[in-house]
């Protein structure tokens with residue numbers, strides 16, 4: 001799904017070419033980014049310059065008089081325009097790092113977030129290294145979680161699904177680039193014969209699905225306007241998609257299978273309580289790095 005583009009963004013050629021040396025261009029970029037409301041303007045100015053010149057930030061500081069070619073200045077101008085329109089930095093750079101993997105990103109597909117690395121950590125703790133296992137990643141986006149699990153558990157068969165064909169195309173591209181095997185499937189949650197079959201023998205299901213309440217629309221940082229709303233919002237409470245998957249997983253998974261969910265801290269506990277009430281034998285919560293309990297572990 002195409003991301004909403006904030007109005008006035010990205011008119012080519014509107015910005016004059018940046019300064020001619022690295023040091024001067026960095027100062028100029030930093031002040032433009034700060035004026036656009038970007039929090040880490042100094043660091044981001046260095047990263048944009050690194051993308052354009054190939055020079056790491058430390059080398060940029062050591063050699064501020066290094067000249068920029070006209071083509072480098074044009075690329076920097078375009079990158080600055082996009083970032084000043086509050087397009088996420090990772091989209092401007094075209095890539096991000098997740099769990100030690102370099103992944104391509106594209107507008108409209110959710111940029112994997114650092115906190116989701118904890119979902120991977122939790123899932124790995126439940127996944128044998130010594131024997132073949134089956135894992136289902138529902139709502140895989142660009143494949144971040146599925147690929148991180150595939151990289152750490154070479155014996156696992158990983159089946160990853162998404163409802164959005166653009167997300168699946170990106171996941172396929174990332175898998176190819178990393179030489180990792182994923183079985184990709186376009187489906188509404190588990191509603192696909194291949195996913196239902198995989199679920200019957202699955203050891204683990206992971207899901208980082210949309211979990212924000214609709215009421216958050218309009219209160220979020222401008223960067224989120226570049227991501228698909230269908231990847232972010234899930235009804236009035238933020239639980240509509242997760243609840244639907246929980247009901248499907250209850251029917252599809254075998255007893256003993258584990259399901260890990262990333263949810264909003266405002267509703268993870270309620271989700272776990274509801275799971276116990278509808279018969280899941282075990283439900284636990286885990287915190288993120290700042291202590292918010294937002295990962296839920298259910299045992300079928």
Ligand SMILES: C[S@@+](CC[C@H](N)C(=O)[O-])C[C@H]1O[C@@H](n2cnc3c(N)ncnc32)[C@H](O)[C@@H]1O
Nearest residue numbers: 110112139140141162163164188189208210231
């Ligand atoms: C928050 S994003 C997370 C993407 C990825 N799991 C990650 O951690 O980076 C949620 C993903 O769920 C997908 N999604 C939303 N509703 C879905 C549904 N009903 N069935 C399958 N995927 C869905 C979206 O297209 C999006 O790629």
